[in-house]
Amino acid sequence: MTFMSAINRILRPASKRSGIEAGGGGRRWQGTPMLGTPQQAALGARGPAKARAAALYLNTAYGNRIVEAWTSAMIGRGYQARSQHPAPGIRRRLNDDFEAMANPILTPLARALVRDGEAFLQVVTEDDGGLRLKLIPADQVDPALTRELGGGARIVAGIEYDAADRVVAFHVLREAPGAPFSTFGETVRVPAADMIHTFDLLFPGQVRGLSWLSPVLLKLRDRDEASDALLMQLKTASLITGFVRDPEGGAAGFDDGASGAQVNVSLEPGAMRILPPGADVTFSQPGQGLAQAVEFLRAQDREIAAGVGLTFEALTGDLGEANYSSARVGLLEFRRRAEMMQKNLIEAQVLRPLWRRWIDTQALAGTIRADGADLADYRHVRFVGPGWAWVDPRNEIEAEIAAIGAGLKSREEVVAGRGRDIDDLDEELARDASRAGEGATA
Known part of the structure; x- marks a missing residue:
């Protein structure tokens, strides 16, 4: 057999490949991990991944940095609520009261979401009709509780579903695991209306979240x-x-120095030694x-x-190889992903359900007198997420001004992108103009 014929014989199978390689076999695929049931695999890996992520968060610089960087990107200095109620006074009161209640809990909630993969927020109704927000450790929603309830209803990892696959309740341990005097095995059924569960859904049918540090x-x-x-x-x-x-x-x-023949070979600056x-x-x-x-x-x-x-x-934190163009491209890609998480996780899964529950509770308590169309006005709300710092303020401001002038952006959109409320900004500008006019008159 000639050399070329041997090479052709080796390469012949590669040239005749057919089908989809990802579903094929062979030695190259030996040892490759596979997830036949990713929902079950994610549920089984949740506990170990959460515990390891917590340890790396506390003990390593990069583990801490990952959690804190994502927390600051999603939450920043907090969210602004913008009620769409037609009365300005009511809008301002609702916005201020909701922000005072929700913003303090958002930072630890986002930190738990990234580190643990999920966050549970229990909404407790006080005797006076107010709401108290209580962040629940992920393992306090009993992950070991899984059983059939009959008629299609079931509990999976502490979360109760009805026959239509709707979440109807959470089974919460009375004390968090590891807390002093905690009693394991005894759970309290908390209706779904009183619990907010947020996590990033990786696979359809996934029940519990997986730490963002898992990869x-x-x-x-x-x-x-x-x-x-x-x-x-x-x-x-x-x-x-x-x-x-x-x-x-x-x-x-x-x-050993007994005969006086020991030679000094210690190192000293400027010393010269003679060896035997x-x-x-x-x-x-x-x-x-x-x-x-x-x-x-x-x-x-x-x-x-x-x-x-x-x-x-x-x-x-190493900026030694970064320049303006590379830094901007990297930041734009990161911002797109962070804004996706802000919109789909923080706003959709936490803030909007919480606002609706807060408004309905106040209506039931008589704090606000509304029903029908009036209640719809109270429920209508927009949220303004934290803004982003500029890489090059001068060029980016000029670009925003040009976009507003060309009709490609509204002034409100630009102000919201900076994390500001346009109503607050307009009031501040009006005060500045009034003071400037008073100074000119004087």
């Missing part, structure tokens, strides 16, 4: 250990060790390969950043 948990652990190993290597490199060798296998003229005949000195070099190791760690940092949806600069 990088193992790599984060390995990266932290590698960093510690390099630190120990640097410490070792600062300890220069010398080895004196005698080709004849003797002591190279050194002894035949002695040879070599030194250890423990610091070799550090430069390559540092570059490898930077590559690992990029993988970790990609796995959690952050830019390399946002994860590491």
Whole structure:
């Protein structure tokens, strides 16, 4: 068999591939993980992933940075409620009261959402008709409680569904696991109307959330250990060790000092030492390969950043290789994803249900007198998320002004993008104009 015929024989199977490789077999696919039932796999991995993410959040710099970066991106300085009630005085009162109630809980809620993969907010009605928000640890909604209730109803990981797959209740342990005097196994059934459950749905039919750190948990652990190993290597490199060798296998003229023949070979600045005949000195070099190791760690940092949806600069704080264009492109991509999470998780799953429950509770308590169309006016609301800082304020402001002038954006949209309420801004501008007019008159 000639050399070329052998090569053609090896390549022939590759040239005749058919079908979809992703569903094929062969040695290249051996050991590849598969998720036949991702809903069950996510539910089974939830507990270990949550516990590992909590440990890495508290014990590693990057684990903490991932959680805090996503929390600040989604929540920032808080959300502004913009009631659409026709009466200005009522709008202002509703906005202020709701923001005072909701904004303090949003930061720990978002932190739990990223770190644990889900957040539970219990809405408690006080005797005076007011609402109290209570953040529930994820494991307090009993993940071990799963059983059939009959007629198509069931409880899955502490969440109760009816026959139509609607969430009707949550089964909550009286005390959080690990709390003093906690009693495990005894749960309280909390109606779904009194609980807000938010998580990022990865697969249809998923019941509980999965930590956002899950794609990088193992790599984060390995990266932290590698960093510690390099630190120990640097410490070792600062300890220069010398080895004196005698080709004849003797002591190279050194002894215990009893005969006075001991030679001083200690290292001192500017010192010159004479060794006995035949002695040879070599030194250890423990610091070799550090430069390559540092570059490898930077590559690992990029993988970790990609796995959690952050830019390399946002994860590491290293801006040495960033310029205006690259920083802007990276930030725009990150902002699109963050705005998606703001809209679909914080606003849709938390703020809007909470506003509706708050308005209905006030109507039942008589705090607001509304029914029918009037109640619809109270329920109508918009939310303004936190704004974004500019990379280049001058160029971006000029671009926004041009977009408003061309009719591509409204002034309200631009103001909302900065995290401001246009009504508040207009009032401030009116006050400034009034003060300027009074100063000119004086």
